[in-house]
Amino acid sequence: MRTVAPAVVFFALAGLVPLVVRDAFLLDAVVLILIWGASAAAWNVAGGYAGQVSLGHSAFFGVGAYAAALLATRWQLSPWLGLVVGALVATTVGLVIGYLSNRLRGPYFVLATIAFSQVLLIVGSRWRGFTAGSEGIPVPFRPGFWTLGIADKRVWVWIILALAVVVYLVELYLERSRRGYQLAAVREDEDAALSLGVPARALKVAAIAVSAALTAMCGALWAQYVGFVDPFYVFSVDLSVRFALAAIIGGLGTALGPFLGSLLVTTLETYLRAQFGGIGAGFVGIYLIIYGVILILVVRFVPAGLTGWLAARGTRRAAAGG
Amino acid sequence: MPLAQLIASTLLLGGIYALIAVGLTLIFGVMRVVNFAHGEFLMLAMYVAFWSFSLLHADPYLTLIVSLPLFFAVGWLSYSVVMRPIIHTSHNVQVFTTVGLSIVLQNVALVLWTADARFLRTDYYAVALRFAGAVFNWAQLVAFAVAVLLTAALFAFMRWTYTGKVMRATAQDRQAAALMGIDTNRVYAITWAVGIACVGAAGVLLAPIYPVYPTAGLQFVLIAYVAVVLGGLGDMAGALIAALVVAAVEVIGSYVVGTAWKEVLYLLLFIGILVVRPAGLFGQRGAEAFGS
Numbered sequence: 001m002r003t004v005a006p007a008v009v010f011f012a013l014a015g016l017v018p019l020v021v022r023d024a025f026l027l028d029a030v031v032l033i034l035i036w037g038a039s040a041a042a043w044n045v046a047g048g049y050a051g052q053v054s055l056g057h058s059a060f061f062g063v064g065a066y067a068a069a070l071l072a073t074r075w076q077l078s079p080w081l082g083l084v085v086g087a088l089v090a091t092t093v094g095l096v097i098g099y100l101s102n103r104l105r106g107p108y109f110v111l112a113t114i115a116f117s118q119v120l121l122i123v124g125s126r127w128r129g130f131t132a133g134s135e136g137i138p139v140p141f142r143p144g145f146w147t148l149g150i151a152d153k154r155v156w157v158w159i160i161l162a163l164a165v166v167v168y169l170v171e172l173y174l175e176r177s178r179r180g181y182q183l184a185a186v187r188e189d190e191d192a193a194l195s196l197g198v199p200a201r202a203l204k205v206a207a208i209a210v211s212a213a214l215t216a217m218c219g220a221l222w223a224q225y226v227g228f229v230d231p232f233y234v235f236s237v238d239l240s241v242r243f244a245l246a247a248i249i250g251g252l253g254t255a256l257g258p259f260l261g262s263l264l265v266t267t268l269e270t271y272l273r274a275q276f277g278g279i280g281a282g283f284v285g286i287y288l289i290i291y292g293v294i295l296i297l298v299v300r301f302v303p304a305g306l307t308g309w310l311a312a313r314g315t316r317r318a319a320a321g322g
Numbered sequence: 323m324p325l326a327q328l329i330a331s332t333l334l335l336g337g338i339y340a341l342i343a344v345g346l347t348l349i350f351g352v353m354r355v356v357n358f359a360h361g362e363f364l365m366l367a368m369y370v371a372f373w374s375f376s377l378l379h380a381d382p383y384l385t386l387i388v389s390l391p392l393f394f395a396v397g398w399l400s401y402s403v404v405m406r407p408i409i410h411t412s413h414n415v416q417v418f419t420t421v422g423l424s425i426v427l428q429n430v431a432l433v434l435w436t437a438d439a440r441f442l443r444t445d446y447y448a449v450a451l452r453f454a455g456a457v458f459n460w461a462q463l464v465a466f467a468v469a470v471l472l473t474a475a476l477f478a479f480m481r482w483t484y485t486g487k488v489m490r491a492t493a494q495d496r497q498a499a500a501l502m503g504i505d506t507n508r509v510y511a512i513t514w515a516v517g518i519a520c521v522g523a524a525g526v527l528l529a530p531i532y533p534v535y536p537t538a539g540l541q542f543v544l545i546a547y548v549a550v551v552l553g554g555l556g557d558m559a560g561a562l563i564a565a566l567v568v569a570a571v572e573v574i575g576s577y578v579v580g581t582a583w584k585e586v587l588y589l590l591l592f593i594g595i596l597v598v599r600p601a602g603l604f605g606q607r608g609a610e611a612f613g614s
Binding site: 053055100101103104105106107108110111112114115116118119122123126237238241244245248252284285286288289291292293294295296299300303 | 355356404407408411412413414415416417418419421422423424425426428429430432433540544547551555582583585586589590592593596597600
């Protein structure tokens with residue numbers, strides 16, 4: 001998908017929704033689609049474009065969420081500042097993880113990223129003096145834009161939309177720039193890329209750091225939107241899988257793919273929640289069973305994801321017509 | 323310092339970890355697949371032991387005998403349905419397929435049996451055994467003995483039976499094995515089923531010691547990953563020794579820094595191994611960047 005037209009339509013529609021829709025349930029669904037889409041797109045920077053498939057990205061999401069929540073509760077600072085601090089800390093963590101696991105490939109890299117996120121989970125849930133431990137942190141609601149105490153979900157749609165567009169533009173940069181092409185070369189054949197003088201190691205680390213910063217921003221805004229940070233959720237492997245799942249369903253290494261994946265997965269989740277009523281164990285279980293089955297089926301039958309599938313269909317139709 | 327207690331606890335814990343780890347490393351060695359659903363099979367086996375005990379009043383050690391063929395069948399089934407179609411595809415597809423399988427199994431357990439932690443308590447559970455100043459209970463000792471026995475049986479199977487030789491040949495070079503007329507698809511099915519049977523047995527042995535809940539497998543499988551990587555992915559003897567090392571880190575760590583932070587110790591050990599020597603203690607260098 002080289003054209004940006006579908007993306008412009010997608011984001012424009014998302015931006016227009018608050019003008020016509022007042023229903024809080026629907027607006028909430030749009031916010032979640034955008035935030036999980038942006039997180040999946042941020043994951044995609046490392047997992048899709050750089051081929052660094054991580055199942056530890058919740059580490060960065062959690063860092064962002066904790067940075068915003070801790071700055072707001074401990075020092076009464078603006079969550080916007082928390083967003084910046086979270087992105088910086090996550091960049092540092094991303095650089096460390098990227099550097100340390102640089103030569104690991106395939107399942108080894110996946111295992112390493114899981115281990116890192118588990119370390120952060122333990123720190124988040126056990127370091128009671130600093131993070132409030134396993135109880136988590138309720139984020140105080142202080143009205144105002146600067147403190148991100150916004151009750152109107154329409155405003156939230158626009159805030160998250162802005163972040164989503166930023167992540168999308170980073171992806172677009174990777175699709176169209178020299179750096180992006182180099183990264184694609186590293187993903188396809190690292191040894192060949194190295195022999196051509198591409199700084200493969202540095203590019204991989206940089207991709208993870210950028211991906212980490214963007215994921216942390218999603219985490220910071222998510223914490224403010226939801227109003228509560230639970231270490232067992234924000235650092236969980238499940239959350240990392242969620243990012244990867246949306247990106248894979250939408251299409252690995254495509255700019256709009258993660259957003260389409262999130263649209264599909266989040267809509268399904270919202271629909272099932274409405275069907276099964278409330279957040280009972282039954283709902284969560286049934287939703288996640290479907291989610292796991294979809295994951296297995298997608299990687300088996302449409303490994304190129306929704307965008308890849310649509311593109312292939314388009315090509316076939318063009319070939320048949322011409 | 324109760325040295326005898328530390329040694330006893332390390333051995334008892336290490337035996338169970340070894341049984342979980344050998345199945346995982348066997349599957350990796352032969353199939354080149356990291357099974358992210360390994361812990362969920364462990365959890366299912368713990369539930370099998372729990373329900374057999376509470377509904378049929380079956381002693382967990384009786385269940386153990388049934389569980390071996392049962393989990394061999396479960397393994398065979400899950401291989402045929404889920405793994406077989408993707409066995410020749412990329413690592414990413416394999417990783418996400420087993421992750422998907424893990425999500426499904428975890429949540430089937432959640433829907434069927436809720437998130438409550440359940441305890442299997444046999445009447446001889448509380449019987450304390452004393453040996454050379456160390457105290458442990460009956461369930462731990464049996465679990466250890468059976469785990470060692472089964473691991474030894476698996477080693478013998480791999481070494482001396484025809485099927486074991488075929489599995490080792492496939493592990494060494496799957497193409498050459500196929501050229502020699504080995505049906506590699508069948509070998510993969512057997513390998514997967516044997517690996518799942520091992521972890522199934524481990525689950526039944528763990529049930530009288532640890533509570534079972536839908537995500538119970540995660541904590542054990544993380545330890546198994548550490549042991550498997552430490553021993554060299556695919557190296558069964560390495561996994562056995564590494565399981566004891568990890569158990570020692572956990573036991574001594576709990577004694578020195580307290581149980582709250584013991585996980586950090588073995589996770590740091592894990593990250594350290596991955597960074598410094600990803601091929602493990604006994605594995606060959608460069609295995610972490612394998613391309614096949």
